[in-house]
Amino acid sequence: MEKDMQPIIIIGSGMAGYTLAREFRKLNTEQELVMICADDAVNYAKPTLSNALVGKKAPEQIGLGDAEKMSTQLNMRIEKETWVKSIDAEKHELTLEKDGQPSTQGYSKLILAVGANPIRLAIAGDGSDDIHVVNSLIDYRAFRETLDNCSTGECGNKRVVILGAGLIGCEFANDLQNTGHQVTVIDLAPQPLGRLLPNHVAQAFKDNLEQSGIKFALGTTVEKVSKSERGYIVSLASGQSLLADVVLSAIGLQPNIALAKATEINTSRGVITNTLLETSQADIFAIGDCAEVNGTLLPFVMPIMQQARALAKTLSGQTTTVHYPAMPVAVKTPAAPLTVLPAPIDVDVTWENEEFEDGMLSKATDAEGATAGKQRLTLTKLVPDLIPASV
Template structure:
């Protein structure tokens, strides 16, 4: 006899509702027939990380918490883009916007919150948006393609993250805040002012103590106006002034609401068999907007629905926040305001940008603010939760200095019961036990098994430290991370498998190594293609289906769908014939803009895709690979032949380097420069490989980066001849090609590997230097021919280039 499953309906596909379902599946995996309705056209995703998507640090796919496959595997019926519009609490069924009618035995309201939009004149203009979901992110990204001036109203966490993202999108970002310091709910005035100074140095402009009177414009926003009459121009206005619980559906259904949906200690509403969880729930007059309380509620609700004995009920949550705000670590908890009966312990280091404050009352910690260094947060939070008596503790114990910690991670001295991941309530003991029992080798595996670091990600460094502490030297944390979501295997494991099992093509790698997605994805396919190329340089035929569109058409796609074409000019040197070819091509194909690049070449911008093959044939110049994970440019100064300060032939050496290594595949783009003297006119100090001429010698710098993560190069060595320079470049590049992860810049590789280890391998060890140099020669012998010289006379290949479709690589 088959037992009828209880029908569970969840209204809302967000973090709180789906986490409750996860908790129910842990307790009673076969008890419920589950249906989930979501307003957005996406599976459950991590809303906390939307700012990372906006800032370009990650993609929408990367923030998905539960894939469509997870719903299928757990027999969950999911309706996306179809919100519930009616609830009949007497007959117990719901009706969705698209007409789905589903009966329930248990109904969970997880409708979350809506962004609060200020009722200002002009708030309905085009270009005035909130920052709450994926669609809002997409609107901001699209706006940045055509507009440059953005104003964010709201200096709280969400507003600052939006402003940081807009800066990354090359927009001017002005932040308007009603209070006189930032993030007043999470920080005190000292920390708020420190944060403002830091963000101002990043490029944000602040209007503090300002109240917006109206938004000006005709059809699209043009400016905002304050109460004092000041006007600030704006092409985009983002309102980030708070949220309000989404209670309309509950109220229309006769369920008791106040500010949010009123619930008791068991998350029960006023209607039978109807519960509420998350931002839409109000418990003892409080509606929580942080992820940790929502997950705590989810655990209690799962126990309630499963009728677990001795359910204590939900008693409220200690409010705390641990997040990275635009590159600055911030933590706050409890009541950190000063007042009667309270005393403060403070550490304020203006040189290091660190501020810590602990508020104490009746020998117990009542509140904490940490800015710049949050490593003490798990320990202090646990002391607050336990109500620990600190009367016998010294200030040095409560806020130890870095020297006192001996350079150790704070997780090392944590007690087993102490919480590492506050969002998900995961203790040190939980993580260590999972590592030992399940053989976990990476932070990603720990996240999948325990949920630690799954939400805001603030505890990820502690999780990594704990993994390293537990496994000792048996694991390299950086190398242990999975390549992508298609596999649990790390970069180094995949490379080793390719070598040991003699795997020779991408499909074979994915089949043999048990890929979850048999076609791979936009992360793993290019990486596998690269690793096969490096490991089997003599026999592997490059798979152009595993390359991004830029690399397939040998041009950079622009925001309007056209392309930019960059012919190679060795060492930045050109001649009249090349310039005539470029000018003729620009006229023939009506190129709207020609621009000299930072790498001393000419960029033809605005070329239509269908014109690319013919343009390259007309130019009859090598591609500059401005799109590739390859050797890009070798920038040079004019050198000793022309400059009165030059000590070396920088142009000659630069051209020799570029001609030898052009088209060589590398883990990431590689830029080089040769300067004839220490004045460094070619900017050699911020290149992946920088050569600087001094009297009678060359200095070689490596690991420089002139991008967002500005990093000066490290002095690798000093040699006397250009022959030695070429030999060391060969060895360095080959070592980098074989050892670095795909998409790891030389700057990040050197910081992970250590400059001394690189010197030991290719500078001090002549035998290994020769080995790497020989392997480089093999790689250079088999590097691809210039694509457009070979394609220009082969119509069939040119057609294949545009007709063969990649696998989701755009």
């Protein structure tokens, strides 16, 4: 079959993959579209996982549609629980495996929406294999099952130790603390949200979370997690030991670049693309948490939306570059409400601070006086675009 008569294929059923499919279908209802994924292809919004307890959502209530529903809704063939073993970029062909059986599938355009994998520390102890990560609804189901067992008294008084005081770690800490759990957050950094906030804002953020009951052990790391009759003993490099019923790791994500590298697609931290989201191989694109666009990795919701809209147009014949305006990140920590626009890491900035009755505003300016980052949505128009709109 001619290449152009083959389907457009999306590898991955996360937010990036489904958002792209939805945006594409708004523009083209007839082109054959196929999604291939190794999981069950349930559509859900990953950001809802870190505050589902407060929202009283059970794991089975988080999904927005299973593979069958999404296939009908988007007029798309979904191959779930199917592994892409290799990509032949020259032939425009995939080698697949499902239930141990190999097959091949041609494509006209291929989109890598393969996401990112949780970073796992090398931690000693016979309890290290029991450390939870939550990077998917499947992970979350396992995590909640452990928490439910704790709530029945099997695990004492529901002590949760979280590794990582970044965005996800702090959101989970707030959600757990507000639903009857005792939470301690551990991080090697001296402050929470160290990559997003200046020291003075991070300190105020930490103070507010501590007032809700969350404890922090900062400037140290976990050396060992051991099983005990009382749950787990978490031994820190500082010499401190903590008792836990559940240990959750939220120390960050690494873009999934293995398939791209095997296909000789250029990679760095992520899968390298230009502003058209094209990789170094013809007719192969990347989107979402795996995509490093013009040297920038942005594993947040708003960049995914911008990417999906632009790529959908390109796939429909309207060549469109992705545009990154200022994109605020709302941190879901009601105990310490925060909206942040991160300052670029390679720019020297000066922070200006204003105190209000209901909080604070911190504004970063560079040497030329341009606003680089802040904690209020109302200032987004002052911030230069990360990737300007094409002219």
